[in-house]
Amino acid sequence: MSTRILEVDGISKRFGGLQAVSPLSFHMAPGEILGLLGPNGAGKTTAFNMIAGALRTDTGAIRFNGRDIVGEKPWDICRLGIARTFQLSKPFGGLSVVENVMVGAFVRTASEMEARAEAEKVVDFLGLTAKACTDAEDLTAFDRRKLELGRALATGPRLLLMDEVVAGATPTEAQEMVALVRRVRDLGVSILIVEHVMKVIMGLSDRVIVLDYGKLIADGPPQQVVNQPDVLKAYFGERYVQVHA
């Protein structure tokens, strides 16, 4: 149990006639950065939402530190120590940057003073101190994304689920985000990251798993996985694999 912070055991989800995720199993070690890859519609976000409690699984179990969390509400899952970010970063309007982060910090304390102190630390960690008192809605898209990460971090997670962190970011911003995610891991947080941008995931992940049509097709170190024929086929199609074989 101690070597597995997260165990996903045969979870699946069907939307009407579409089997979005076929029974899927994988696990994560503490402090690991696991990349979840797959082409569009592969079921990445569905799997992600099931772990975060936003979607109910049809079958299977999800164990966090050995405890089954299937059926728990999103807020209870957050309290247990799993935080998530969203693909679309929507800050809480009318609240400043630091106040947005305070909303996350209030999970661990009812005191406004303590929440503010904690939030200021997180804002500093993100490098947003200069903008701490700016209305969160006035932030640039990339700063919003960092704020989204900060809110999640303020809840004091052991496991962080990140959905498409560098989508739409410039290469410089992407680099900054990668560095930030590494620093989050150095705090002892395990990270499950869903990402399209191959370059980012290759450099960042300790291990990647690849989904295609809701099925797990690969699991291993990033360099090894991207050269597997199944993975190439899923991304580039049958002919690409034949030509380059």
Place this chain on the structure above:
Amino acid sequence: MRASFTLILGLPLLVAALILPFVVADSYVVHSAAMVLYFAYMASSWNFVCGYVGQVSLGHAAFSGIAGYASVLLFTGLGLSPWIGMILGGVLAAAISVPVGYATFRLKGPYFTLTSIAFAEIMRIWLENTDEFLGIPLKGAQGLTVPPVGGTSFLAFQFDGKLPYYFIILAMLVGVMAATHVMERSRLGFYLKAIRGNRDGAEALGIDPTRYCLTALALSAFLTGLGGAYYAQLFRYINPERNMGIDLSIDMAVMTIVGGQGTILGPTLGALVLHPVGEMVRASLGGHVLGLHLIIYGVVLMLAVLYFPKGIIAPLQRWLTPASKTTAPQTTVTVATPKEVEGR
């Protein structure tokens, strides 16, 4: 930042309210001013939940009616002081608000509003058509009168002049503002704003929206109930239409929206502008055009939404705190806030 603005605008208003009855001793003026304060109080109570979670309830009058009836019946039936009846009535309103909120807070936007109307109207219509319930004389649409004890009795909530009533509602209004101020800075306040801003995001940060909305609703229902009981004592009379009709619910919502939702002073500003307008129109046109003040409300509401979408408090805030637009002073002021809180 907001606290200092509230004081800049609020303190002069409070001073004016304190000296008004001594400058103009006319009892009609004092009574009218008390009514403005009453509406400011009711709108502030509505704002306590609706202004912060961004859901429009048009059923809040029911809480006023429940507590109003409870306080009057406890006084006439058991001889209990209306002060105690007021509190018990507020608690009853809060207790009833929880199951109602549990069912309706799952709904969003117009569906929430429609069910809130349905709830309040069912209560009102039931009360109007019920003369007696479990042996309690409700007297239907006729309403209940509060028997005079003769003269001034603090315990019986009965006073000879209008002045005591004026100061009681003024104190209540200051109280509800203080409660709103405390709520804004508490976890509850942050959570309500988070739920208003992005419900899914709030849930992912450990917030159970139903739980916190219900907490705020219960507090709001309690506060609204106190206002309902006050109203019954002021007029020594209560009936379903005046104390729990939809007009009252609409007044509470409209005054808050026009004044500025989710702010401490907004509802009071709304009442300060709208109630006198309504009264003047009503007085000058007499009974010729019934409901004209509601039409004026509609027009003022449309103008306010068009020109001041964040309420008439928004431009005032810009004029009175020009420093908040530049970045540097804003930072210092906001950082000073927790120390300020700690100091108290």
